Amino acid sequence: MIDLLADRLYYLVSFLLLGVGTYMLIANRNVVKKVIGMNVFQTGIFLFFITAAFVTGASPPLLTAPEPYVSPLPHVLILTAIVVGVSLTAVALGLVVRVYEEYGTLNEEAIRQVSHDE
Amino acid sequence: MSDLPALVVALPLLGSVAVLLGGLVRPRTGWPITVVTALAQVLAVGTLATRAFGDEPVRYVVGGFSRPFGIELVVDGLSASMALLVAVVSLGVLAYARTAGPRSNPFYATYLLLVGGLTGMSITGDVFNMYVFLEITGLTAYALVASGDGGRSALAALKYLLVGTVGASLFLLGIGYAYIATGTLNMADLSDQLAAVGYQDPLVQAAFGLLVVGLFVKVAVFPVHTWQPTAYAGAPDSVSAFISALVSTVAAYALIRIVFTVFTVDFLADNGFAQTVLAVAAVVSIVVGSLLAVSQTEIKRMLAYSSVSQFGLVLAAIAVANGTALTGAAIHLVGHAVMKGGLFLTSGLVATETGARSIDGYDGLAERLPSGAGAFGVLALAMVGVPPAVGFVGKWYVALGAVEAEAWPLAVVIFASTLLTLAYFARIVERMYFREAPEPAASVESAETGATTAVVTDGTGPTGDQTTGSAPRVSLGMRATVVGAAVLAIVLGVAAFQYGQLLEPTIERLLS
Numbered sequence: 369m370i371d372l373l374a375d376r377l378y379y380l381v382s383f384l385l386l387g388v389g390t391y392m393l394i395a396n397r398n399v400v401k402k403v404i405g406m407n408v409f410q411t412g413i414f415l416f417f418i419t420a421a422f423v424t425g426a427s428p429p430l431l432t433a434p435e436p437y438v439s440p441l442p443h444v445l446i447l448t449a450i451v452v453g454v455s456l457t458a459v460a461l462g463l464v465v466r467v468y469e470e471y472g473t474l475n476e477e478a479i480r481q482v483s484h485d486e
Numbered sequence: 487m488s489d490l491p492a493l494v495v496a497l498p499l500l501g502s503v504a505v506l507l508g509g510l511v512r513p514r515t516g517w518p519i520t521v522v523t524a525l526a527q528v529l530a531v532g533t534l535a536t537r538a539f540g541d542e543p544v545r546y547v548v549g550g551f552s553r554p555f556g557i558e559l560v561v562d563g564l565s566a567s568m569a570l571l572v573a574v575v576s577l578g579v580l581a582y583a584r585t586a587g588p589r590s591n592p593f594y595a596t597y598l599l600l601v602g603g604l605t606g607m608s609i610t611g612d613v614f615n616m617y618v619f620l621e622i623t624g625l626t627a628y629a630l631v632a633s634g635d636g637g638r639s640a641l642a643a644l645k646y647l648l649v650g651t652v653g654a655s656l657f658l659l660g661i662g663y664a665y666i667a668t669g670t671l672n673m674a675d676l677s678d679q680l681a682a683v684g685y686q687d688p689l690v691q692a693a694f695g696l697l698v699v700g701l702f703v704k705v706a707v708f709p710v711h712t713w714q715p716t717a718y719a720g721a722p723d724s725v726s727a728f729i730s731a732l733v734s735t736v737a738a739y740a741l742i743r744i745v746f747t748v749f750t751v752d753f754l755a756d757n758g759f760a761q762t763v764l765a766v767a768a769v770v771s772i773v774v775g776s777l778l779a780v781s782q783t784e785i786k787r788m789l790a791y792s793s794v795s796q797f798g799l800v801l802a803a804i805a806v807a808n809g810t811a812l813t814g815a816a817i818h819l820v821g822h823a824v825m826k827g828g829l830f831l832t833s834g835l836v837a838t839e840t841g842a843r844s845i846d847g848y849d850g851l852a853e854r855l856p857s858g859a860g861a862f863g864v865l866a867l868a869m870v871g872v873p874p875a876v877g878f879v880g881k882w883y884v885a886l887g888a889v890e891a892e893a894w895p896l897a898v899v900i901f902a903s904t905l906l907t908l909a910y911f912a913r914i915v916e917r918m919y920f921r922e923a924p925e926p927a928a929s930v931e932s933a934e935t936g937a938t939t940a941v942v943t944d945g946t947g948p949t950g951d952q953t954t955g956s957a958p959r960v961s962l963g964m965r966a967t968v969v970g971a972a973v974l975a976i977v978l979g980v981a982a983f984q985y986g987q988l989l990e991p992t993i994e995r996l997l998s
Contacts, residue, residue, distance in 0.1 A: 390652075393648060393652065399644060402648055403648075406648055406651050406652070409651075409652065409655060410651070410655055413655050413658055413659050413662070416659065416662055417662050420662060420665070420666050439669075441665075441671075442662075442665070445614055448614075448618060449617075449658060452618065452621045452625075455625060456621070456624075456625060456647065456651055459625055459628055459629060459647060460644065460647050460648070463628070463632055463640050463641075463643050463644040463647065464644065466632065466637065466640035467637055467640050467641050467644060469637075470636060470637025470640060470641075471637050471641075479637075479641065483637070483638065483641075
């Protein structure tokens, strides 16, 4: 069991991050913390992809392809996904600023009360 | 014109850049450039569609990298109809948004980006490419929802963003599993490789689960639908019409693509549990979506919950997985887009004219606003499924498919869904035609408050000639779009049987 866990440590960590991210998204009342939770969640997925491409003792296929080599495709995919993640975070933070300007608070409960009073 | 598949994706993206650049020179160029791009898009997609409804799909390899390695664009009958739907609806909503909508250049640029993202999702043949287009669609949809005035739309967009990102991330995780299992991302290649790995393999099953659940969020299937009513109610009218007509529709198309092109019917046959989950999600969405719609008083929220229920119907067709039901799903996707988009536009028209945003305001609307009430009535009855409207044909095929597959419980729910739809639309039709209009004094007052809420500018360089505070009038373009949607709902219904026959080779290929 311990061996199995040590073997799969990277996967474990990436799924731990997924769990932490989901918890932050659900449990936090502060919208900035929700955005951070979203980022943690995505990072878990990035790590999962990179782990899947990892080969012990392999080198990157630059110019020549030495055996064994690391598959470059997941790295490229994650590069794209990171760019997407950055733009998502930017849009999210922009919206957070708008929400703060409008309601004067970042707490979800407080926002709900303000918008019900209208 | 062999580069046409690449062109239809590139055209709106280039158009969106042109809008921003043009805005630097002259501030009012946004709308003309957008219209020209949307028109060109309709023409290009139309030309492409004439070639796609054949025995063989149109294939295009981007950048000349051969098939399993490069990104491939595949246009068959189903994807062509989605791309055409996107092009036509975007042009229609644009005519409406001329006077009603947010009118800044950034709005038009984002609008065209969304068109590009949706078109890309429709015709891509590569799962990771689909994820990227899914995120482009998502990002622009969040930005468009936030283009309304005030904190409500920003808050709605933020909620939409957080939930939508989780959905797209799960989709990405599913792609990861599928890639680990097979080492490929091309859809056609994936379906061969997945069959070779074996449909009972846990890795393959996990990939299916994550991809499907990720798309459930985007389609707004019952337990993960919560973002949708908030987003649709918080967005400006033209945006909620555009998004409700297209974003969930193309996500549902992606679901069909993933389930039938990538995983194939054999996967469903091998994994009865997956099929059961799809069927249960469909039933719950149909019933609970309708019940929630009945309990709403705000028109736009009611229409949003109605979408949850209508997409349950498409999900039911996917669970049934035979040719008749899938034809029904395709017809219903197109029909629902026209009907629901039209209903949102009509509700916006009514709100601009009378200030009514809740059901109470629709009392005696037929006298005050005959065109609006007429369009709303026709579209509502079309949605319920009164023949010869398109809502009837879609439901009929799906129900027939369920009967053919002898999925009796599902068939019962699909038939009952018509009554459930009637439950929330009939009361509005009754109010519009059989009740007295409220006292004139009250309606004038509500018209004033409606006017102030309907003026929508996002403060980033409005290009219109209107100043905040003056009531936007209902323009000819707005009326024409609304009436056009109602007419289209009937015409499509008449043409739907021919369309079903046209789709036959595509559906057969999907199921083989």
